[in-house]
Amino acid sequence: xxxxxxxxxxFLPIVVxxxxxxxxxxxxxxxxxxxxxxxxxxxxxxxxxxxFLILVDYFAxxxxxxxQGHKRKLFLIASxxxxxxxxxxxxxxxxxxxxxxxxxxxxxxxxxxSHLNIILPIGLSFHTFQSMGYTIExxxxxxxxxxxxxxxxxxxxxxxxxxxxxxxxxxxxGNALKAEHRPLLENFKSGLRLILxxxxxxxxxxxxxxxxxxxxxxxxxxxxxxxxLMAIIFFSFQIYADFxxxxxxxxxxxxxxxxxxxxxxxxxxxxxxxxxFWSRWHISLSTWFRDYVYITLGGNKVSLPKWTFNILVVFxxxxxxxxxxxxxxxxxxxxxxxxxxxxYFSKLFNFKAKDKWNIISVFLTLKTFAxxxxxxxxxxAESFAKAMDIFSALTHNPFFGLKWHELxxxxxxxxxxxxxxxxxxxxxxxxxxxxxxxxVRWLIYSGLLFLLLAMAGTQKFNFIYFQx
Amino acid sequence: xxKSIAIKFLLLLSIFCGLNIIYTHTFYQxxxxxxxxxxxxxxxxxxxxxxxxxxxxxNITYAPDDSTxxxxxxxCNLFYPQLKIVNINKYATHAGIYRHWLKxxxxxxxxxxxxxxxxxxRSFDAAWIHSKLESSLQQSMVMSxxxxxxxxxxxxxxxxFDNKTVEQREKDMQKQWKTEQLIFDIPFKYKTVREWDxxxxxxxxxxxxxxxxxxxxxxxxxYIKAYAFNLNENNPRIIDFDDISLWCKKQGIHxxxxxxxxxxxxxxxxxxxxxxxxxxxxRDYLKQRYQSENTTVIDNLELVNGHDFIDQNWxxxxxxxRGRMRIAKNVAEALKIQFNKAYIKAY
Numbered sequence: 001x002x003x004x005x006x007x008x009x010x011f012l013p014i015v016v017x018x019x020x021x022x023x024x025x026x027x028x029x030x031x032x033x034x035x036x037x038x039x040x041x042x043x044x045x046x047x048x049x050x051x052f053l054i055l056v057d058y059f060a061x062x063x064x065x066x067x068q069g070h071k072r073k074l075f076l077i078a079s080x081x082x083x084x085x086x087x088x089x090x091x092x093x094x095x096x097x098x099x100x101x102x103x104x105x106x107x108x109x110x111x112x113x114s115h116l117n118i119i120l121p122i123g124l125s126f127h128t129f130q131s132m133g134y135t136i137e138x139x140x141x142x143x144x145x146x147x148x149x150x151x152x153x154x155x156x157x158x159x160x161x162x163x164x165x166x167x168x169x170x171x172x173x174g175n176a177l178k179a180e181h182r183p184l185l186e187n188f189k190s191g192l193r194l195i196l197x198x199x200x201x202x203x204x205x206x207x208x209x210x211x212x213x214x215x216x217x218x219x220x221x222x223x224x225x226x227x228x229l230m231a232i233i234f235f236s237f238q239i240y241a242d243f244x245x246x247x248x249x250x251x252x253x254x255x256x257x258x259x260x261x262x263x264x265x266x267x268x269x270x271x272x273x274x275x276x277f278w279s280r281w282h283i284s285l286s287t288w289f290r291d292y293v294y295i296t297l298g299g300n301k302v303s304l305p306k307w308t309f310n311i312l313v314v315f316x317x318x319x320x321x322x323x324x325x326x327x328x329x330x331x332x333x334x335x336x337x338x339x340x341x342x343x344y345f346s347k348l349f350n351f352k353a354k355d356k357w358n359i360i361s362v363f364l365t366l367k368t369f370a371x372x373x374x375x376x377x378x379x380x381a382e383s384f385a386k387a388m389d390i391f392s393a394l395t396h397n398p399f400f401g402l403k404w405h406e407l408x409x410x411x412x413x414x415x416x417x418x419x420x421x422x423x424x425x426x427x428x429x430x431x432x433x434x435x436x437x438x439x440v441r442w443l444i445y446s447g448l449l450f451l452l453l454a455m456a457g458t459q460k461f462n463f464i465y466f467q468x
Numbered sequence: 469x470x471k472s473i474a475i476k477f478l479l480l481l482s483i484f485c486g487l488n489i490i491y492t493h494t495f496y497q498x499x500x501x502x503x504x505x506x507x508x509x510x511x512x513x514x515x516x517x518x519x520x521x522x523x524x525x526x527n528i529t530y531a532p533d534d535s536t537x538x539x540x541x542x543x544c545n546l547f548y549p550q551l552k553i554v555n556i557n558k559y560a561t562h563a564g565i566y567r568h569w570l571k572x573x574x575x576x577x578x579x580x581x582x583x584x585x586x587x588x589x590r591s592f593d594a595a596w597i598h599s600k601l602e603s604s605l606q607q608s609m610v611m612s613x614x615x616x617x618x619x620x621x622x623x624x625x626x627x628x629f630d631n632k633t634v635e636q637r638e639k640d641m642q643k644q645w646k647t648e649q650l651i652f653d654i655p656f657k658y659k660t661v662r663e664w665d666x667x668x669x670x671x672x673x674x675x676x677x678x679x680x681x682x683x684x685x686x687x688x689x690x691y692i693k694a695y696a697f698n699l700n701e702n703n704p705r706i707i708d709f710d711d712i713s714l715w716c717k718k719q720g721i722h723x724x725x726x727x728x729x730x731x732x733x734x735x736x737x738x739x740x741x742x743x744x745x746x747x748x749x750x751r752d753y754l755k756q757r758y759q760s761e762n763t764t765v766i767d768n769l770e771l772v773n774g775h776d777f778i779d780q781n782w783x784x785x786x787x788x789x790r791g792r793m794r795i796a797k798n799v800a801e802a803l804k805i806q807f808n809k810a811y812i813k814a815y
Contacts, residue, residue, distance in 0.1 A: 004625075004626065005626055005627065005628075006623065006626045006627075006628040009626070185469050185472065185473070188473075203625055207625075442479065442483070445480075445483070446483050446486075446487065449483065449484070449487060450487045450490065450491070452622070453487065453491070453618045453619070453621060453622040454487075454491045454494075454495055454618060454621055454622075455495075456621075456622065456625030456626075457625060458503065458607075458624050458625050460627050460631065
C-alpha cells in the first residue's frame with residue numbers, strides 16, 4: 001500500500017480510530033494486523049520472509065542475553081548471517097552471478113550462473129538493518145531482549161516505517177510501541193500537519209519533477225547539455241522530495257498513533273560540506289552505519305590511512321545497500337572520497353565552516369549541492385554507460401536549447417522547495433507551524449492543500465526508496 | 469476537544485469549498501483538456517447536435533494511398549448535410565467508455581436524436597478487456613465523476629481508478645484464455661483459447677517444403693485469441709452495452725450500434741470454419757440482444773472485403789477509403805429510420 005494512494009487514506013483513519021477505541025493491552029495486535037495488511041498489499045506471500053526474520057532475531061536476541069562468552073557471539077553471528085543471507089539471496093544473488101560471469105570471461109571461462117527471476121521484497125534492506133541493529137544492541141548489552149513476540153514483531157513490521165524507514169532503534173520505537181497512548185489533540189495536529197506536508201512534497205514536488213527527469217535520463221544524448229543539466233538538478237530535488245515526503249508521512253502517521261519516530265532529514269541541501277550532508281540526509285541510515293560499521297572498524301581512533309580506508313569501506317557498503325549495481329557502489333565511493341578529501345583539506349588549511357550564514361557559507365552550500373547533484377547521476381542512471389552518456393551530453397550545447405515554457409513549472413516547484421528548506425532549516429514542519437498564529441497557519445494549510453489537490457502529479461511514481 | 473475538532477473540521481470544509489471554486493475557475497478547464505478531452509468535447513458540443521458518432525481508431529485511420537482521409541462519421545455526414553453530426557473519438561475505446569461519455573449528456577436541456585456507437589467485436593475479447601491501455605482509459609473518466617472538481621483532480625493524482633499493473637492485466641488475460649470454456653454447436657477438439665492457441669502454435673501451418681510457416685502460425689494464433697469467445701451476459705462489454713441501451717431508451721434517443729467489419733475470409737483461411745462460426749454466432753447474439761424498436765444493430769461484420777483492410781498482418785478494424793465508404797453508407801442507410809427526409813444519395 002502506497003502512502004499516496006486512496007487505500008492508505010482510508011486505511012490510516014480506520015487504524016487510528018480502532019487504536020484508540022480498543023483496550024491498550026490489545027493494541028499491539030491491531031498494529032500487528034494492520035502492518036501485515038499494509039505489507040501484504042504489495043506481494044502477500046513475502047510476509048513469510050518477514051515472519052522468518054522476526055522469529056530468527058527474536059530468538060537470537062533472547063539466546064544472546066541468556067548466554068555468556070563465545071556463545072553470545074555465536075548467536076549474534078548466526079542471526080546476522082541469516083539476515084545477510086536473506087538480503088543476499090533476494091537482492092544480490094543475480095548481481096553476484098553477473099560479476100562471477102564477467103570475472104570468468106576475463107580468463108576465458110564460460111561460467112553460466114543461474115538467474116533468479118524474483119521481485120525484491122519491498123523494503124527488505126530496511127527490515128534487515130533494523131532487525132540486525134536490535135540484535136547488535138542486545139549483544140552489546142545496551143538493550144534487553146524483548147520477550148513479547150508481538151511487540152518485537154511490531155518493531156520490525158510497524159507500517160508507517162516498515163518499507164522505507166527511518167531505520168529505528170528498539171530503544172525508541174520498541175518502547176514507544178509498548179507505551180500506553182491517549183488520544184491527544186496535539187498528536188493529531190502534528191500528525192495531520194506532517195501528513196499534509198509530506199503528501200505535498202511527494203505528490204506535488206517529486207511527482208511533477210519525475211517526468212522531466214525520466215525524459216532526459218531515458219535518452220540523454222538526444223538532448224542539449226543545458227537540458228541534461230536541468231535533469232541533474234531536477235533529480236536531486238526529486239529524490240529529496242520523494243524520500244523526505246515519504247519520511248514525513250511516516251512521521252505523521254506514527255504521530256497519529258502517539259508514536260514518535262526519528263527525523264530522517266534535516267534540510268540536507270543546505271549543508272556546507274559532504275560530512276554535514278550525511279548528518280542531514282537519511283539520518284537513520286547514516287547513524288546505523290556509524291554505530292554498527294564505522295565504530296566497529298575502529299571509528300576515528302585509528303591511523304589516518306586506516307581511517308581513510310574505513311570511510312571508503314563504509315560509504316561503498318552504503319552504496320551497495322541502496323542497490324545491487326556498481327553504479328551505487330561508485331555513488332557511495334565518490335561520497336566517501338569527497339568526505340576524506342574534505343577532512344584532509346580542512347586539517348591542512350585549518351578551516352571549519354561557521355554555522356553563521358555569510359557569503360562563504362552560501363558558496364560552500366552551493367558547492368556541496370553541485371557535488372551531490374553530479375554524484376546523483378550514478379545513483380539515477382541504470383548503468384555506467386548511461387551515466388557516462390549523461391556526462392557526455394552535458395558538454396554538448398550546455399547553455400542553450402532550454403524550453404523555458406516547459407521548465408517554468410518545475411523550476412517554480414524547486415523554488416518552493418528551497419524556500420521551505422530555508423524556513424525549516426532548524427525545525428520540523430509541525431513545530432514550524434506552532435510558531436505561527438492561527439490565520440497564518442490556516443493560510444499555509446490552504447496554500448498547501450490547494451497545491452496538493454490541484455497540482456499533484458498524475459502519473460504513477462512509486463517512492464524511489466521502496467526499491468531498496 | 470470535540471468542539472475544537474468540530475470547528476476545525478468546519479473551517480477545513482469551508483476552505484475546501486473555496487479552493488474548489490478557485491480551481492474550477494482556474495485550472496479545471498486545462499485539466500479537462502489534458503485528461504478528459506472527450507468529456508469536454510461532449511460538454512462543449514452544441515445542444516442542437518442531431519447525432520453523435522462515438523468511435524475508436526477504426527473511424528479515423530486511413531491508408532497512405534487513400535484519395536480521401538475522411539473518417540467514417542464524416543463520410544456518413546455527406547448523406548445528411550442538413551444534420552449536425554458530432555464525432556467523438558478515442559483510441560482503444562470500448563463500451564465502458566462510451567457509457568461514460570453518454571453520462572456527460574445528463575442534465576442537458578436538449579438531447580441528440582440519435583447516437584451511433586461503434587461496436588467492435590474484438591472489444592469483447594480477453595485481450596481488449598485486459599489490455600494494458602485500460603488504465604489510461606479508466607484514468608480519462610476520473611475527472612468527470614460526481615464529486616467536486618478539486619476532489620476529482622486529487623483522485624486522479626491518487627490513481628483512484630482501475631489501475632492494475634500491466635503484469636496483473638496480463639495474468640488476468642492468460643487466466644481467462646486458460647479457463648473460459650468455448651462452446652461450439654459443431655464437434656471441435658479444443659475446449660479453451662489456450663488449448664486452441666497451443667494446437668495452432670504446434671505446426672498449424674506448413675510451408676510448401678513442409679516446414680512450420682511461423683508467420684502464418686503467429687497470425688493465426690493472434691486471430692484465435694482475438695475472436696475465440698462466446699458472448700454472454702457476464703461479458704463486461706455486454707453489461708456496459710446493456711446500460712447504454714437502457715440509458716438511450718430512458719432518454720428517448722435512438723441507438724445505432726455500428727458492428728464493424730472483420731476480416732472473416734482471412735480468419736477462415738488462417739484458422740478455419742470453427743473461428744468463423746464463433747464470430748458469426750457472436751454477431752447473431754449481439755443482434756438478438758440489442759435489436760429493438762429503440763436500437764438498431766448495423767451489421768457490417770462481413771461487409772468489407774479482405775483486401776480493404778489496411779493491416780493484413782494483424783487484426784484491426786482499420787479500413788482503406790473503400791472500406792470506410794462502405795461502412796459509412798451502411799450507417800447512413802440505417803439512419804434513414806429517423807432521418808429519411810434529410811437523406812441524399814452522396815455516392
